[in-house]
Amino acid sequence: MPLDEAVRVLEATLEDAELDWEAGAKKREYVVTLPGDKKLRTVASLLLRERGMSVSAFVIRAPDENHDQFYRHLLRRNLRLPGMAYAIDHLGDVYVMGEVPAEAVTEHYLDQLFGVLLEACDQPFNDLLLLGFRTSMQKEWDWRVDRGESLRNLEAFRSVLQRSDGEKAPPAE
Numbered sequence: 001m002p003l004d005e006a007v008r009v010l011e012a013t014l015e016d017a018e019l020d021w022e023a024g025a026k027k028r029e030y031v032v033t034l035p036g037d038k039k040l041r042t043v044a045s046l047l048l049r050e051r052g053m054s055v056s057a058f059v060i061r062a063p064d065e066n067h068d069q070f071y072r073h074l075l076r077r078n079l080r081l082p083g084m085a086y087a088i089d090h091l092g093d094v095y096v097m098g099e100v101p102a103e104a105v106t107e108h109y110l111d112q113l114f115g116v117l118l119e120a121c122d123q124p125f126n127d128l129l130l131l132g133f134r135t136s137m138q139k140e141w142d143w144r145v146d147r148g149e150s151l152r153n154l155e156a157f158r159s160v161l162q163r164s165d166g167e168k169a170p171p172a173e
Contacts, residue, residue, distance in 0.1 A: 003028070003049075007028065011030075013107045013110045019032055021033065024047070029047045029048075030045070030046045031044070032114075034121075036121065039125040042057050042117060044057035048105070053102070055084065056098075057117050058094075059096055059125075059128070060093070060129070060132070061094075063092070063128075063133065064132060065135055066134075073124070073131060081116065084096050094128075129157075137161060141157070
């Protein structure tokens, strides 16, 4: 598929799907924002080149704890990611990445690609938070409870973070 045609197909697909996007810093780079559920949004970079398209999206920063379990969880999930894989940078931050041949840049394939990207970034997000940041989350929960602050953004973790000593957490706002 000629590069101009891939650009046309990608832009038409983004518009039809009503996804937020903007031009990236590189030539023929598209920065796409996918809405999420557990992770509020996933920002992905799609870079069109003569022979294909590279895809990458930030998943989560490097864990504070339980590194082995955290990365093992991601490696196991790699087995179920069609055409993509989790990768880490020099800091240990996690991305999902893939390469797509030029012929695959069709509306149907792009729709599937966005679904896989969202599944890879959004679905495991809460599990990754608990594996890699549980201590920090507990400290934040306790601090908010002590001060009567809102627990709204930690509510999904109430059953794990609420103290078993009978301490009642305030209701989410």
